[in-house]
Amino acid sequence: MSAKDNFLKVKHLYNRAGFGVSYADLQKLSKKNLDKVVDNLLKDSLKNDPINLVNDYESKRQLLVQAGLYSKKDLTDEEKKMRQQIVREQNEVSRDLNIAFITKMINTDAPLREKMTLFWHGHFACRSNNPFFAQQLNNIQRANALGSFKTLLIEVSKSPAMLQYLNNQQNRKGKPNENFARELMELFTLGRGNYTEQDIKESARSFTGWMYDKDGSFIFRQNLHDPGTKTFFGKIGNFEGENIIDIILEKPETSQFIARKVYKFFVNDNPNEDHIKELATHFYNSKYDIGSMMKKMFTSDWFYSPENVGTKIKSPAEFLVGLSREFYVTYNKPQVLIQLQSSLGQYLFNPPNVAGWPGGQSWIDSSSLMLRMRIPSLVLNDGEIDFSGKADPEDEAVIALSRTATTNANANMKPKSYVNANADWPKFLDTLPKGLTPLELTEFLLQPKLNAKITTMVSDNKGLRSTAVEITSMPEYQLC
Amino acid sequence: MNRRNFLRNTGFVAAGSLFVPAFMKPLEAMALDELSLYKNLVVVQLSGGNDGLNTVIPFGNDIYYQKRKSIAIKPEEVIKLNDMQGLNPNMAALQEIYDQGWMTIINDVGYPNPDRSHFRSMDIWQTGSDSNQFLSTGWIGRYLDSNCQTCKFPYTAIEVDDSLSLAMKGQTKKGIALKDPAALFRNTNDPFFKAMLQNDKEHLDEDNLGYLYKTMIETSSSASYIQNTSKIYQSKSTYPTSGFANQLKTVSKFISSGLKTRVYYVSLSGFDTHVNQIGQQGNLLKQYSEGMAAFLKDLKSNNKLEDTLVITFSEFGRRVEQNASNGTDHGTANNMFVFGGKLKKQGIFNAAPNLSDLDTGDLKYQLDFRQVYGTILDKWLDVNNADILNKKFNTLDFI
Numbered sequence: 001m002s003a004k005d006n007f008l009k010v011k012h013l014y015n016r017a018g019f020g021v022s023y024a025d026l027q028k029l030s031k032k033n034l035d036k037v038v039d040n041l042l043k044d045s046l047k048n049d050p051i052n053l054v055n056d057y058e059s060k061r062q063l064l065v066q067a068g069l070y071s072k073k074d075l076t077d078e079e080k081k082m083r084q085q086i087v088r089e090q091n092e093v094s095r096d097l098n099i100a101f102i103t104k105m106i107n108t109d110a111p112l113r114e115k116m117t118l119f120w121h122g123h124f125a126c127r128s129n130n131p132f133f134a135q136q137l138n139n140i141q142r143a144n145a146l147g148s149f150k151t152l153l154i155e156v157s158k159s160p161a162m163l164q165y166l167n168n169q170q171n172r173k174g175k176p177n178e179n180f181a182r183e184l185m186e187l188f189t190l191g192r193g194n195y196t197e198q199d200i201k202e203s204a205r206s207f208t209g210w211m212y213d214k215d216g217s218f219i220f221r222q223n224l225h226d227p228g229t230k231t232f233f234g235k236i237g238n239f240e241g242e243n244i245i246d247i248i249l250e251k252p253e254t255s256q257f258i259a260r261k262v263y264k265f266f267v268n269d270n271p272n273e274d275h276i277k278e279l280a281t282h283f284y285n286s287k288y289d290i291g292s293m294m295k296k297m298f299t300s301d302w303f304y305s306p307e308n309v310g311t312k313i314k315s316p317a318e319f320l321v322g323l324s325r326e327f328y329v330t331y332n333k334p335q336v337l338i339q340l341q342s343s344l345g346q347y348l349f350n351p352p353n354v355a356g357w358p359g360g361q362s363w364i365d366s367s368s369l370m371l372r373m374r375i376p377s378l379v380l381n382d383g384e385i386d387f388s389g390k391a392d393p394e395d396e397a398v399i400a401l402s403r404t405a406t407t408n409a410n411a412n413m414k415p416k417s418y419v420n421a422n423a424d425w426p427k428f429l430d431t432l433p434k435g436l437t438p439l440e441l442t443e444f445l446l447q448p449k450l451n452a453k454i455t456t457m458v459s460d461n462k463g464l465r466s467t468a469v470e471i472t473s474m475p476e477y478q479l480c
Numbered sequence: 481m482n483r484r485n486f487l488r489n490t491g492f493v494a495a496g497s498l499f500v501p502a503f504m505k506p507l508e509a510m511a512l513d514e515l516s517l518y519k520n521l522v523v524v525q526l527s528g529g530n531d532g533l534n535t536v537i538p539f540g541n542d543i544y545y546q547k548r549k550s551i552a553i554k555p556e557e558v559i560k561l562n563d564m565q566g567l568n569p570n571m572a573a574l575q576e577i578y579d580q581g582w583m584t585i586i587n588d589v590g591y592p593n594p595d596r597s598h599f600r601s602m603d604i605w606q607t608g609s610d611s612n613q614f615l616s617t618g619w620i621g622r623y624l625d626s627n628c629q630t631c632k633f634p635y636t637a638i639e640v641d642d643s644l645s646l647a648m649k650g651q652t653k654k655g656i657a658l659k660d661p662a663a664l665f666r667n668t669n670d671p672f673f674k675a676m677l678q679n680d681k682e683h684l685d686e687d688n689l690g691y692l693y694k695t696m697i698e699t700s701s702s703a704s705y706i707q708n709t710s711k712i713y714q715s716k717s718t719y720p721t722s723g724f725a726n727q728l729k730t731v732s733k734f735i736s737s738g739l740k741t742r743v744y745y746v747s748l749s750g751f752d753t754h755v756n757q758i759g760q761q762g763n764l765l766k767q768y769s770e771g772m773a774a775f776l777k778d779l780k781s782n783n784k785l786e787d788t789l790v791i792t793f794s795e796f797g798r799r800v801e802q803n804a805s806n807g808t809d810h811g812t813a814n815n816m817f818v819f820g821g822k823l824k825k826q827g828i829f830n831a832a833p834n835l836s837d838l839d840t841g842d843l844k845y846q847l848d849f850r851q852v853y854g855t856i857l858d859k860w861l862d863v864n865n866a867d868i869l870n871k872k873f874n875t876l877d878f879i
Binding site: 084350354360361362367370473475478 | 612634643664692755
């Protein structure tokens with residue numbers, strides 16, 4: 001294999017398995033055998049470094065206060081203020097958590113673990129007003145990102161964020177709530193068409209009593225659990241939640257469903273059934289070892305075949321993280337990262353619904369593409385942005401409260417604001433070899449093969465910095 | 481520093497016209513006979529869950545006053561429409577519209593197993609899904625995808641906003657979001673943007689890169705078309721000064737200048753009134769009503785009202801009983817408004833909400849919102865609603 005060939009493969013690997021790679025690292029890595037590079041990538045991601053932003057103690061205190069206020073009918077003015085204060089604090093901390101996650105992706109030295117966390121973040125899609133719950137779920141997804149899918153599934157299912165989001169708090173003996181049981185099978189494991197309505201009904205009974213208590217810890221409430229006999233996929237027994245998960249994992253359809261989703265996220269929007277089958281079989285035989293499936297994928301020849309290189313549309317998170325990582329960007333007002341995520345259609349921790357973000361071409365419409373093409377000059381050249389975007393539906397109460405009688409509707413229309421970010425150009429330029437030409441930089445920054453138009457466009461470029469801004473503003477940069 | 485400063489290849493600006501591939505018929509070449517009379521649909525979204533019971537007030541029902549001791553609108557303040565229901569006094573601007581027969585109120589619109597989360601319920605309304613179903617395309621987006629006679633242009637659906645709502649996203653086609661046609665036109669005429677669209681056949685496959693280029697080409701030609709068609713038009717009407725009225729003024733400009741767009745989408749947010757509702761909601765309803773009244777009269781004076789249908793919805797109504805903070809919490813069924821110059825059934829469409837037959841404190845729905853969509857798809861946009869809504873919904877006779 002030629003050195004150039006390996007260079008491109010490693011670059012592809014790091015674009016898909018991580019969030020890109022610096023030129024200097026790429027040069028070093030591509031001297032190694034590709035299997036070694038994959039091993040390295042997995043080894044770097046052994047480290048699990050959770051987000052510890054949200055204070056456990058303070059969150060528990062808030063939960064108790066909230067529970068107390070919730071049970072009261074008439075609140076004093078003092079109590080109302082207290083409740084509002086908690087909501088305000090939670091909103092603020094939720095924003096900080098969002099920034100912590102995206103910043104972690106930008107700075108991580110365990111790129112595959114963070115990329116997988118992003119994958120599970122979309123797979124086990126969840127919204128929680130409580131930032132402690134949201135952080136906990138994010139940490140579960142990170143800790144188990146490359147481990148056992150079974151452990152991941154059980155921990156997610158027992159997390160207060162998910163129990164709340166899918167109404168399992170209301171799932172009680174005699175009054176089952178089927179929401180969790182349905183999404184468990186439809187979206188988390190088997191996929192539509194691989195179970196019956198009866199399977200949902202019966203398994204919902206098994207999950208009765210799976211709840212979280214006043215201070216936000218999982219608790220199995222025996223007295224609310226339906227201990228009766230259930231029939232699930234033809235099996236009869238006094239199944240509890242864990243038994244249901246075991247039966248679901250015995251079905252190869254689960255491995256196929258996850259493998260397909262992994263393939264579409266890491267390889268290609270258009271599924272190749274043979275490759276998916278290969279992955280699924282490996283996943284099933286390895287007893288749902290996620291890391292092992294990832295290694296299998298990254299060491300398969302087809303992962304590097306031309307139809308899979310430079311052909312995927314970056315998600316907004318991949319786009320923002322990749323750009324920020326490449327150029328060592330510091331955001332002086334990190335809230336702008338939330339505004340950008342929201343305008344581009346991927347507001348982390350706020351998926352559109354439990355099915356997650358649909359991805360692929362749905363990321364792109366006229367306005368999101370125009371914005372993507374402007375962002376590099378905004379971020380890297382400190383340009384201004386006149387984009388106010390839409391309010392998130394969950395923020396409506398805040399908007400309603402903040403609006404006085406005189407402000408007009410859509411008061412969220414802000415004047416132009418600066419992104420206020422700094423790229424570390426010296427550091428970026430330092431990673432490049434001496435004498436690198438603008439054309440070579442272009443080849444490095446873009447994943448799709450260069451065509452005559454781009455080659456001509458950059459051929460008379462002088463500076464690397466202006467070339468970089470230009471290249472990252474191209475439609476080709478939207479692909480990885 | 482704006483982007484222009486880093487682009488030095490200004491030579492590209494003059495270099496040649498846009499290459500338009502065969503699978504995208506140039507808009508400029510559309511035959512004139514296709515420019516027949518256009519029926520327009522304007523969708524107005526009230527975000528946050530508007531309290532329908534304090535919008536159209538059931539002043540003839542004592543239960544309303546019992547359940548809303550501190551936030552009920554007094555009977556003498558209500559703008560009475562019949563002896564049961566009337567409008568919130570902040571909606572005085574709509575009285576004339578109502579009296580002209582340009583307004584229909586549909587009570588209790590909802591769906592089975594309602595969801596009280598803003599996000600999820602808005603998702604359901606925008607995609608037209610069942611409450612346990614997840615669709616990644618919007619109902620208007622699927623109308624665009626249907627490739628019908630009336631929806632072949634990339635500017636068939638326009639949202640007057642910075643970003644595009646899910647309602648407007650189809651699988652292969654999407655609406656276009658713009659707040660200011662001149663700004664979009666300027667952006668697509670940026671030398672760099674134009675340079676990217678140079679004659680380049682390699683990009684025109686149906687793969688992802690082809691899709692990006694197709695989106696750019698369509699954005700560029702739509703921006704030119706919208707700007708060039710609408711810039712000549714000057715509205716003679718005055719609109720109130722609010723962001724919402726501005727959106728409607730832009731829509732009116734587009735409709736009145738003869739833009740061949742079929743669907744427009746605008747929204748007004750802030751309706752999540754859990755606390756001290758009276759003032760906040762009153763203020764929003766006033767903006768809504770004054771904006772709408774100016775808009776409808778403007779369309780009338782341009783002879784466009786008969787070709788225009790406006791609907792207003794919110795993701796849910798609110799609970800019948802007020803809460804302890806002089807506000808209301810998330811509920812279920814809600815009223816919808818329909819406006820137009822050619823309404824078949826004017827005024828109040830169906831029975832007022834039954835406040836004595838509730839579902840754990842919430843209104844029961846009389847009509848599925850997809851019956852309203854279905855009616856519009858069948859009778860106004862001339863497509864079969866089953867093709868868009870995934871199953872057939874019975875139509876209503878408001879149009």
